[in-house]
Amino acid sequence: xxxxxxxxxxxxxxxxxxxxxxxxxxxxxxxxxxxxxxxxxxxxxxxxxxxxxxxxxxxxxxxxxxxxxxxxxxxxxxxxxxxxxxxxxxxxxxxxxxxxxxxxxxxxxxxxxxxxxxxxxxxxxxxxxxxxxxxxxxxxxxxxxxxxxxxxxxxxxxxxxxxxxxxxxxxxxxxxxxxxxxxxxxxxxxxxxxx
Ligand SMILES: Cc1cc2nc3c(=O)[nH]c(=O)nc-3n(C[C@H](O)[C@H](O)[C@H](O)COP(=O)(O)O)c2cc1C
Numbered sequence: 001x002x003x004x005x006x007x008x009x010x011x012x013x014x015x016x017x018x019x020x021x022x023x024x025x026x027x028x029x030x031x032x033x034x035x036x037x038x039x040x041x042x043x044x045x046x047x048x049x050x051x052x053x054x055x056x057x058x059x060x061x062x063x064x065x066x067x068x069x070x071x072x073x074x075x076x077x078x079x080x081x082x083x084x085x086x087x088x089x090x091x092x093x094x095x096x097x098x099x100x101x102x103x104x105x106x107x108x109x110x111x112x113x114x115x116x117x118x119x120x121x122x123x124x125x126x127x128x129x130x131x132x133x134x135x136x137x138x139x140x141x142x143x144x145x146x147x148x149x150x151x152x153x154x155x156x157x158x159x160x161x162x163x164x165x166x167x168x169x170x171x172x173x174x175x176x177x178x179x180x181x182x183x184x185x186x187x188x189x190x191x192x193x194x195x
Contacts, residue, residue: 005130006129006130008126011126011129011130012126014129015125015126015129016134016172016173016175017134017135017136017137017173018134018135018136018165018167018169018172018173019089019136019173020092020169020170020171020173021092021093021094021134021165021167021168021169022092022167022168022169022170023091023092023094023167024094024167024168025056025057025058025060025061025094025095026056026057026060026093026094026095026133026166026167026168027056027057028054028056028057028059028095030131030133031054031056031095031097031166032054033127034124034127034128034131035052035054035097035124037123037127038120038121038123038124038127039120040123041116041119041120041122041123042116042119043112043113043116043119043120044109044112044113044116045109045112047102047109047112047113047116049101049102049104049112049113049116049117050099050100050101050116050117050120051100052097052098052099052100053097053098053100053152053153054095054096054097054098055095055096056094056095056096056166057094057095060093060094060095060096063096064087064090064091066148066151067087067090068083068087068090070142070145070147070148070151071089071090071140071142072086072087092167093136093165093166093167094166094167094168095165095166095167096163096164096165096166097124097162097164097166098143098152098160098162098163098164099117099120099121099160099161099162099164100152100154100158100159100160100161101113101114101117101158101159101161102157102158102159103157103158103159114161117161118161121137121162121164124164125137125164128166132168133166133167133168134166134167134168134169135164135165135166136164136165137162137163137164138162138163138164138165139161139162139163140163143160143161143162143163144159144160
């Protein structure tokens with residue numbers, strides 16, 4: 001049975017960042033489908049300023065060794081129990097996509113490319129939400145670690161802007177409210193009292 005897709009508005013409003021994934025694997029084909037669709041994000045000059053290193057399902061389980069090495073400082077000194085606790089942030093998701101963006105020497109292009117890749121990521125997050133898959137954009141410090149970059153084949157002049165985690169979840173976290181519109185919008189040519 002094909003469940004009805006969320007409306008764009010519902011997807012935007014109801015999506016939450018998931019930090020408590022339940023360990024279920026994520027099918028790589030699902031990831032490929034989302035990335036293909038998300039690539040319709042606007043991007044200036046059609047530069048397509050993004051590429052991805054994806055680990056999903058069985059390959060994600062293998063990749064956990066790399067995440068332990070770079071993501072759990074001093075893991076060798078931890079007890080098995082503490083290590084397992086620390087690793088929860090990596091063992092919970094079922095897949096990951098590292099989002100790699102060129103760092104153009106020109107500031108305007110660099111900002112445009114980061115903005116476009118961010119839209120790609122949000123598209124992916126919304127498409128995933130619609131499939132019942134949770135995501136979280138993470139920016140741990142090790143993304144800039146030269147050895148980690150080398151492990152992923154990231155070249156000079158590129159930056160990993162996101163560790164985008166995918167996975168299934170049992171609970172939707174409570175939303176943190178956003179600032180009300182009257183705090184973030186002023187209408188040109190109107191008194192502040194007027195709407
Ligand atoms: C650029 C960016 C970087 C983020 N980095 C992290 C991170 O390193 N760790 C984390 O737990 N969440 C990270 N997040 C997720 C935000 O904390 C999350 O979006 C926020 O909690 C709002 O929750 P919501 O997405 O459910 O509305 C990041 C989000 C963005 C947009």
